[in-house]
Amino acid sequence: MSEHRRLVVILGPTASGKSALAITLAERLDGEVLACDSTQVYRHFDIGTGKVPAAERRGIPHHLIDLVEPEEVFTAGEYRRRATEVLEEICARGRLPTLTAGTGLYLRALLEGLADAPARSEELRERLRQRVARRGAEYLHGILKRLDRESASRIAPGDTQKVIRALEVRLLSGEPASALHRQERTGLQGFQVLKIGLMPPRAALYERIDRRVIAMQGLGWLDEVKILLGKGIAPTSKPFEFLGYSQLRDVLTGKMALDGAIRQIQQATRQYAKRQITWFRKERGVHWIERFGDEPATAAEALKLMGAVKE
């Protein structure tokens, strides 16, 4: 019964056509779309994060988008809570949840759960960061080596961000992160999950990325950034770290020329796509389709996988 609830996950690198496929499937199967994307949860950052405009959603409800303001911090744990709720609601309505996943960590957090570790503490992080500033990254890694040898051996000394998180966990919980990570976690319960992975040929994907950046430009991306800055959103807030937003911010403050910025955004996006591919390759139980999500053949194959169509 509860196992009869289904969840379709469409995962893949940026620009692989996840949204298009999700909308097509949702239309055919009475579904609703939910995003698994760390950037689309931010309000006002629309064009560059690739949110599907309302007019192009063909009436399909979209969830887990525009959850927080730019100055807020959003995390994988928060995503998991929200996504679980939304999933329940969609199922209660008797509809099929269709998840588009670009953020591997969030997907894992939702499907497999997170360790029972403490949430981040800004004060503690600040103190640790100051340590790094004064004594260097190696020093902080040395402390971790003393408090949690196993994590220290897994985290590169130069990876201050991860060293700080491991120390934070150890200091706040009293237990090494490595031990907490070994504990049983409860993942998503009661769903039969079908994972469809989009993996178009690399060269074609990169071309599409390049073209999409230009297209976003044509949609008024620069103006969007101008408005964001005009609203007084701190240029240092989280979403300004997202692909393109930092470059466009620099264009507006005269630190960079537009054409150079575009080239840089294209490049950074290609690099990001590669990182996503590296992550998703390890994801288990994925039905890979080596095509873009907006190709008819892809939808046909996906529908077949779901047993919705027989040929």
Place this chain on the structure above:
RNA sequence: GGACGGGUGGGUGAGUGGCUAAAACCAGCAGACUGUAAAUCUGCCGCUCCUUGCGGGCUACGGAGGUUCGAAUCCUCCCCCGUCCA
């Protein structure tokens, strides 16, 4: 025509006699990653051979010669590029 400055590996750019297949950064390739994840980090990155080693060989710093045990580094001529003078 003359005077300087410069031509280095895919790019930028250090290097002024041996420690240099040549810093650093970028790009590229591969990878890691359980609350910042569109983030953060790691490895490789001239060719080639094998007994895979702080291993061997070859090629490489505009071109051709030369000096030297040894040259990207010094000398000569030539070819390009930039600036200035005529």
